[in-house]
Amino acid sequence: MTDSWKLTLRCNRAEAEALDTESAALAAIDPLPVLMTREGVEDDPDSWVLEAYFEDKPRAEAIRAVTSLVPSHVGKRPQPQRIADADWVTMSQAGIEPVHAGRFYVHTASNRGAVPQGAKAYRIEAGLAFGTGQHQTTTGCLLTLDAMKARGAVVRNLLDCGTGTGLLAFAAMHLWPQAFAAASDIDPVSIEVTRENAAANGVALGVNRGQLALAVAPGLDDAMLVGRAPYDLIIANILAGPLIALAPSIAAATAEGGTVILAGLLTTQADAVAAAYRRRGFRVAGRVTLGDWPTLRLVKRQRFAPLRASA
The missing domain is CATH 3.30.70 (Alpha-Beta Plaits)
Incomplete structure (x- = not known):
């Protein structure tokens, strides 16, 4: 060598x-x-x-x-x-320690360690795409997904927007194995990395239930992604600026009562991001903060009932 x-x-x-x-x-x-x-x-x-x-x-x-x-x-x-x-x-x-977040355990090939009993293990290599589980934003999303499942949430159609390595899409599919699932990223390299990680972790690719459909797209700007809407779960671990810019399209693609998980923002940016989604009909339903990195869980409000006729 x-x-x-x-x-x-x-x-x-x-x-x-x-x-x-x-x-x-x-x-x-x-x-x-x-x-x-x-x-x-x-x-x-x-x-x-x-x-x-x-x-x-x-x-x-x-x-x-x-x-x-x-x-x-x-x-x-x-x-x-x-x-x-x-x-x-x-x-x-070699120095990347495994991450244990809720029921998920994320490791590299060179540092697998002992998988905790009952944990779902994923091998995600550090490399050209973001999302190995090491960063607090990814960990926060894993913990948020785990808590949703523990509360009995049902997800039938999900999207990981800005998927990076595919990890968050894989985790959501593990929790809701019969759901339709899609993952997108603006970077073609990330989608190729996601394909490789799907093969390494036994995640099926395709367009049917229990399979992951992939798209190279900025946000939700893709016919396949739009056609699969509305989603009852959208995960977006990106950055604060893009999250705010994507608020209209994410809101339009989210089903009433659906959940959006937002991460990649700093604590100082959380209010601005939350406000952008409140204006689109969401409420903040939960928050996990690790260091300076909050993960927001928002729920899209049901439409108001028709006004009663005056007496």
């Missing part, structure tokens, strides 16, 4: 969350590096790390391109580190 190289940059959480992997600067690098972000110091928003993995020693222009993604690091001189005779993908995942 040939040597690989790693470039480590200090950054902050805002930069890590806003990382632009489609930037023109990166497009000039061939082959593209694999980028991974993580907390350097737990719960410290100013202590995050960006790691870029290269197949060969990166040239100066490649280092400048990656450094430009995290402005707080501009002006510093990062030094690439050789990873000799190592499978860097496995190595990069």
Whole structure:
């Protein structure tokens, strides 16, 4: 196996969350590096790390391109580190601890650990799509789904909008195995990753009950997704801005009495996101907060009964 190289940059959480992997600067690098972000110091928003993995020693222009993604690091001189005779993908995942959230257990191939009794295990590799279960937004969604099932919620038609790795769609399908299920993402890579993860975890793809239908789409802008509406469960673990922008289309696609789970927002953004959905007929029915990351559970109100005639 040939040597690989790693470039480590200090950054902050805002930069890590806003990382632009489609930037023109990166497009000039061939082959593209694999980028991974993580907390350097737990719960410290100013202590995050960006790691870029290269197949060969990166040239100066490649280092400048990656450094430009995290402005707080501009002006510093990062030094690439050789990873000799190592499978860097496995190595990069070795420190990812399994996540146990409700009845779900999420792990990588290199760090499975002991699956808790009664837990549903999913193997989700860290890589090009968001949603390994490690981030508090994903964990919050898993806990919210678990609590819905525990309360006896019935779901017949569900959508995971912005699916990333497919994990949240898989979890919802496990809880409601006879439901129609769909997952979408604006990034074609995410949908390909979801296909691979579905195969690895025994999740059937297709358009029938108990199968997952996939679509590359911005939000719900896809004929298949619109045609399958209304949904009685929509999960959207994205970012606050897109969640607000999608409020009209998500509301239009949600059945009366249906549930929407929103995540990817910070505590400081929760009121604005909730307000956007209240204006579309939702009420906040529950909230799970992990660190600075809340997960909102909203329910679409039933229409008001017709006004009584005056006496």
